[in-house]
Amino acid sequence: MPQSSSESGDGVRSVLRALDLLALFDENHRSRTARELIDATGLPKSTVVRLVSTLEQRGLLWTRGDGRLAPGAGMLRWAQLAHDAWQLPPEAVECLRRLSTESGGESSRIYVRQGVNRLCVAQHEGTQQLRHVVRIGEAMPLWAGASGHALLIGAAPEAVRGVAAAAGRGTEFEAEFAERVRRAEEQGWAVSHGEREDGVSAVAAPVTDSAGRVVAAVGLGGPTSRFTQDRVSEFLPVLVHAAEQLSKLNFIGGRS
Amino acid sequence: MPQSSSESGDGVRSVLRALDLLALFDENHRSRTARELIDATGLPKSTVVRLVSTLEQRGLLWTRGDGRLAPGAGMLRWAQLAHDAWQLPPEAVECLRRLSTESGGESSRIYVRQGVNRLCVAQHEGTQQLRHVVRIGEAMPLWAGASGHALLIGAAPEAVRGVAAAAGRGTEFEAEFAERVRRAEEQGWAVSHGEREDGVSAVAAPVTDSAGRVVAAVGLGGPTSRFTQDRVSEFLPVLVHAAEQLSKLNFIGGRS
Numbered sequence: 001m002p003q004s005s006s007e008s009g010d011g012v013r014s015v016l017r018a019l020d021l022l023a024l025f026d027e028n029h030r031s032r033t034a035r036e037l038i039d040a041t042g043l044p045k046s047t048v049v050r051l052v053s054t055l056e057q058r059g060l061l062w063t064r065g066d067g068r069l070a071p072g073a074g075m076l077r078w079a080q081l082a083h084d085a086w087q088l089p090p091e092a093v094e095c096l097r098r099l100s101t102e103s104g105g106e107s108s109r110i111y112v113r114q115g116v117n118r119l120c121v122a123q124h125e126g127t128q129q130l131r132h133v134v135r136i137g138e139a140m141p142l143w144a145g146a147s148g149h150a151l152l153i154g155a156a157p158e159a160v161r162g163v164a165a166a167a168g169r170g171t172e173f174e175a176e177f178a179e180r181v182r183r184a185e186e187q188g189w190a191v192s193h194g195e196r197e198d199g200v201s202a203v204a205a206p207v208t209d210s211a212g213r214v215v216a217a218v219g220l221g222g223p224t225s226r227f228t229q230d231r232v233s234e235f236l237p238v239l240v241h242a243a244e245q246l247s248k249l250n251f252i253g254g255r256s
Numbered sequence: 257m258p259q260s261s262s263e264s265g266d267g268v269r270s271v272l273r274a275l276d277l278l279a280l281f282d283e284n285h286r287s288r289t290a291r292e293l294i295d296a297t298g299l300p301k302s303t304v305v306r307l308v309s310t311l312e313q314r315g316l317l318w319t320r321g322d323g324r325l326a327p328g329a330g331m332l333r334w335a336q337l338a339h340d341a342w343q344l345p346p347e348a349v350e351c352l353r354r355l356s357t358e359s360g361g362e363s364s365r366i367y368v369r370q371g372v373n374r375l376c377v378a379q380h381e382g383t384q385q386l387r388h389v390v391r392i393g394e395a396m397p398l399w400a401g402a403s404g405h406a407l408l409i410g411a412a413p414e415a416v417r418g419v420a421a422a423a424g425r426g427t428e429f430e431a432e433f434a435e436r437v438r439r440a441e442e443q444g445w446a447v448s449h450g451e452r453e454d455g456v457s458a459v460a461a462p463v464t465d466s467a468g469r470v471v472a473a474v475g476l477g478g479p480t481s482r483f484t485q486d487r488v489s490e491f492l493p494v495l496v497h498a499a500e501q502l503s504k505l506n507f508i509g510g511r512s
Contacts, residue, residue, distance in 0.1 A: 011303075012310045014267030015274045019314045025337055054268045058275045059370040059395065065465050073368050073375040075338035076393025081281055082331035112329050114315040119329040137332025139315065209321050 017043065018051045022060060022071075027135070031068040082137070088122050089251050096124040099220065099242040103235050106222040107132050108242070110207070111147040112215065112252065116166040118142045118151055121216070121252075132200055132221040140196060143167040143177060146204035149190035150217035152181045153206045188240060191232055193224050201227030203235050205243035207252065215252040218243050273299065274307045278316060278327075283391070287324040338393070344378050345507050352380040355476065355498040359491050362478040363388050364498070366463070367403040368471065368508065372422040374398045374407055377472070377508075388456055388477040396452060399423040399433060402460035405446035406473035408437045409462045444496060447488055449480050457483030459491050461499035463508065471508040474499050 024032060024040050032040075038048045052069065055061040059074020088096070088110075099108040105127035111118045117139040125133055134140070142148040142163045152160050157178070164177035184190035189205040204219030220235055280288060280296050288296075294304045308325065311317040315330020344352070344366075355364040361383035367374045373395040381389055390396070398404040398419045408416050413434070420433035440446035445461040460475030476491055483491075 010266060011270030011273075012306055014270045015307065015310045016314070017267075018271045018274075019316070022334070022337075027336075027340060030340060050268055051271065054271045057371060058272070059373075059375055059393075060275070062368075062370075065467070065469065065471065071334075071337040071341040072370065073338075073342055073377045073393060074370065074395070075334050076342055076375070076377060077282075077391070078278070078327075078331050078393070079335035079338040080283075080392055081278075081327040082329075082335040084283060084286060085327040086329055086332055112318075114318075114328065114330065115313060117315075119315060119332070121329045121332060135333070136336055137315075137329060137334070139330070211321070213321065215321065 014051070017041070017047070018055060021048070021051055021055065025071050031064065031070040033068055037069070086121050089249060092122070092246055092249050092251060093124075095242050095245050095249075096122060096218075099218070099238060100124045100126055102238040103220050104128075104231075105131075106220045106226070106235075107134075108218070108220050109134065109147075110246070111151060111204070111217045111219065113142060113151040114139065116142050116163050118145075118148055118217070126222060128222065128226075130223055132223065134221070141167065144192070144196035146184075146190040146192040146195075146202040147217040147219045149180050149184040149192070150204040150206045150219070151214060153185045153214050155181075155214075188243075189236055191227075193227065199224050203227070203232055203239055205239050207243055207246045209247075209252070210250055216246070218246055270307070273297070273303070274311060277304070277307055277311065281327050287320065287326040289324055293325070342377050345505055348378070348502055348505050348507060349380075351498050351501050351505075352378060352474075355474070355494060356380040356382055358494040359476050360384075360482075360487075361387075362476045362482070362491075363390075364474070364476050365390065365403075366502070367407060367460070367473045367475065369398060369407040370395065372398050372419050374401075374404055374473070382478060384478065384482075386479050388479065390477070397423065400448070400452035402440075402446040402448040402451075402458040403473040403475045405436050405440040405448070406460040406462045406475070407470060409441045409470050411437075411470075444499075445492055447483075449483065455480050459483070459488055459495055461495050463499050463502045465503075465508070466506055472502070474502055 021037055024037060034048060038045050052061055059072040061069050062072035064070050096108045100106060107123060107126040109120050109123040111120055119139055120134045120136055125131060143166060160178050160181050161174060164174035167173060189203060191203045193201045201224040202219050202221040204217045206214040207216035207218055209215045277293055280293060290304060294301050308317055315328040317325050318328035320326050352364045356362060363379060363382040365376050365379040367376050375395055376390045376392055381387060399422060416434050416437050417430060420430040423429060445459060447459045449457045457480040458475050458477040460473045462470040463472035463474055465471045
């Protein structure tokens with residue numbers, strides 16, 4: 001098959017646009033009209049219509065009886081794939097549960113890095129009435145929050161700079177960010193207060209593979225009011241212990 | 257934003273190619289090398305590399321520590337969406353379970369139509385040692401199997417012809433297929449033996465929405481040796497009853 005220009009700039013752009021259309025569906029937007037997709041993306045109607053029809057062809061979107069678009073049954077296949085690849089082994093589930101319990105009921109979770117973002121791949125919801133809950137699989141910036149610092153331990157200085165630059169907060173922030181990552185590496189953990197969301201704090205520690213490379217971060221998150229210096233000092237030993245246990249399990253991203 | 261030519265032929269093609277790359281990952285191929293993707297698609301290396309890098313950018317693929325590609329954590333978001341949109345209400349789960357039990361332990365499942373294909377969106381696995389299990393969300397041809405006939409009840413004659421033509425088996429098959437759909441409509445159920453897979457039989461009945469349109473099919477599948485005329489006669493009343501119950505629940509494809 002001859003190579004065409006379509007998978008260079010234009011082709012890639014179409015793929016990204018199609019994935020961005022799918023990303024407009026979430027728990028607050030379980031169905032959408034074509035008009036909403038056009039308004040949300042700013043794309044021409046004809047483009048949206050073509051992309052929607054392509055996604056429908058593969059079952060990733062579905063036109064319901066009432067004419068609204070919704071995630072299609074073809075996504076169930078991806079759900080299965082994601083589940084198989086990212087399901088935690090029972091020991092890791094138990095480890096997250098214990099971490100949450102031993103922290104007095106804060107939410108515990110595991111993040112992985114994806115470019116300049118981090119994604120939560122597993123979570124044990126805290127038992128406190130005021131608890132911090134994130135969405136599994138949603139991208140959050142790597143430059144905000146303790147787990148971002150932990151995920152960048154051992155990363156090349158250019159990579160750290162690239163992440164900080166993505167924040168668009170100027171060179172002072174970039175230097176400060178590099179310093180925080182350095183400190184996380186030195187201590188083996190990181191703490192953050194209100195970096196991504198006001199009133200939300202977190203502690204995180206790196207999870208490594210058998211070669212000692214950081215492949216994930218494990219953390220606790222909750223309201224800043226409960227993440228006092230005293231309580232954080234209590235969290236740290238259980239957190240670091242959990243990170244060590246998870247590193248030994250060596251399961252991140254699926255095997256075989 | 258100006259309309260470009262990219263979302264016409266070329267853009268659509270790139271989107272389909274990207275989705276086809278993802279479809280190469282399944283329970284037997286939980287990870288792949290770039291070489292395998294090139295060989296499986298027949299696409300030029302540069303095209304595959306660009307598409308993989310685009311999919312990695314959105315977290316749908318992930319390069320593991322050992323260099324192999326695997327489904328990325330970004331898929332967890334789609335998994336959540338698919339789960340929310342397609343999760344059966346408890347009454348429907350119970351309905352499938354009962355159908356399986358009352359048929360003596362055959363597998364029961366719900367299919368929806370997607371173009372010329374059908375997708376299984378839910379399944380209750382039979383309890384027999386020799387049982388028939390399909391993959392959730394995987395596309396199967398609509399022109400083979402009882403659930404395909406049931407799904408086409410009420411469809412326009414051109415649509416039925418289109419599905420039969422997709423089989424590529426000639427005009428005789430097309431006439432025979434249309435006759436089977438007609439018979440399914442008349443009886444309110446369909447039966448098939450070895451149409452998609454040798455030695456596998458199925459019975460299916462249509463599930464309708466509140467306007468009476470067919471939106472899904474519910475069926476039983478198992479080895480032909482157990483789908484004798486006598487046993488099929490026993491299956492039919494419980495199957496038709498299950499289809500009626502599911503129609504009343506009116507849940508297909510998510511609400512709100």
